[in-house]
Amino acid sequence: MTGAPEILTFGCRLNTYESEVMRGHAAALEDVIIVNTCAVTAEAERQARQAIRRAHRDRPDARIVVTGCAAQIDPDRWAALPGVTRVLGNREKLEAANWTRAALEEGRAVSDIMAATETVPHLVTEFAGRTRAFVEVQQGCDHRCTFCIIPFGRGPSRSVPVGAVVEQVRALVVSGYREVVLTGVDITSWGGDLPGRPPLGQLCRRVLALVPELERLRLSSVDPVEIDEDLWRLLAEERRFMPYLHLSLQAGSDIVLKRMKRRHLVDDVARVIARARACRPELGIGADIIAGFPTETDALFAETLDFVRGQGLPYLHVFPYSERPGTPAARMPAVPVPVRKARAAELRAVGQAAARDYHARLLGRPLNVLLETPTSGHSEEFAPVRLVGAAADMGRIVTVRPTAVDENGLVAETL
Secondary structure (H helix, E strand, C coil), X not given: CCCXXXXXXXXXXXXXXXXXXXXXXXXXXXXXXXXXXXXXXXXXXXXXXXXXXXXXXXXXXXXXXXXXXXXXXXXXXXXXXXXXEEEECCCHHHCHHHHCCCHHXXXXXXXXXXXXXXXXXXXXXXXXXXXXEEEECEECCCCCCCCCCCHHHHCCCEECCHHHHHHHHHHHHHCXXXXXXXXXXXXXXXXXXXXXXXXXXXXXXXXXHHCCXXXXXXXXXXXXXXXXXXXXXXXXXXXXXXXXXXXXXECCCHHHHHHHCCCCCHHHHHHHHHHHHHHCCCCEEEEEEEECCCCCCHHHHHHHHHHHHHHCCCEEEEEECCCCCCCHHHHCCCCCHHHXXXXXXXXXXXXXXXXXXHHHHCCCCCEEEEEEECXXXXXXXXXXXXXXXXXXXXXXXXXXXXXXXXXXXXXXXXX
16 A cells, blocks of 8 residues: 555544644655554553554554654653554654655654743644644643643644634635634633733634634643633624533542642532532533543542533543553552443433433434534534435535434434
């Protein structure tokens, strides 16, 4: 197999965005496989290693380039895998000079990510196979949650200037994208390193004002304690700002949150959820939660379970806790792995029940759905919707009326 590089992407939306940057830089290379790794969990790393071994078995003559957070943190481990000819750090992967034929022969380029002081903007106009586009507005993280290794893969927090973000969004709209998702490692810290320290809400206001053709603006995961007043006003007043919040919650127990070194407590999150629903009653809410964090007893887990159930959060991303070497949590008394998995399953079941209830409340209401296939997509509230009857073109926004709820979301007919 020859032609443009094959890219295997693991992990977050930011990696998806960066894979498209690499796709542009490496377009002239042949017989190259790029593996963009994630380090959030041991499972994410296992999947990437498995993909590398499979790629080398299936295409033994292809050159494999490994990059991403896992490669940044432990380049030697990834360089030792069969078939890997080059390892690139998270900064280096975005530099065009590292994607020439000559550069492919140079082996390794991984600099000290903790010394990074800026984020270089990139212009991406296409996301392969996707109808929703991602725009990087921020890199890195200055917080040190006890479970998280990502700051050591991404470096300190640094922001993309407003002008560069607007230029990127405008280019995507010209390319035909109707919805843009602002993404980063810790996006609510955007602006902290810019003159005047503007909050994320000001960036969103500028994007919507300067790109009036943009139909839908959405945020990726946000820190509950960093939602600024401009964001609240947008949520309440701006119809192009999507009625969806994805919260970096992690636990519903104050004791566990303190041991995680999170900056919020349960009551803080409850107030955020209540205010969000007051702004937009139809709002969809998602949350990231870790099950089986070290020292989490049955009683502490019950607190998280009760909180999640009581808040009725329909879109949960639940992860069994995964030790990350070098983090403080990895040295804490561990919860047995089978218990972590069982708790994760309980949380997912609660989330699925909340999703069914939430979707039932949307029945009969007109919804605007961005089609990601000819017969399915997501509403403004991020409800998954499957169409019955006539199909439509991918990338279109269609108005539908939900008629039923199934295990995958809503079933709807077009209006």
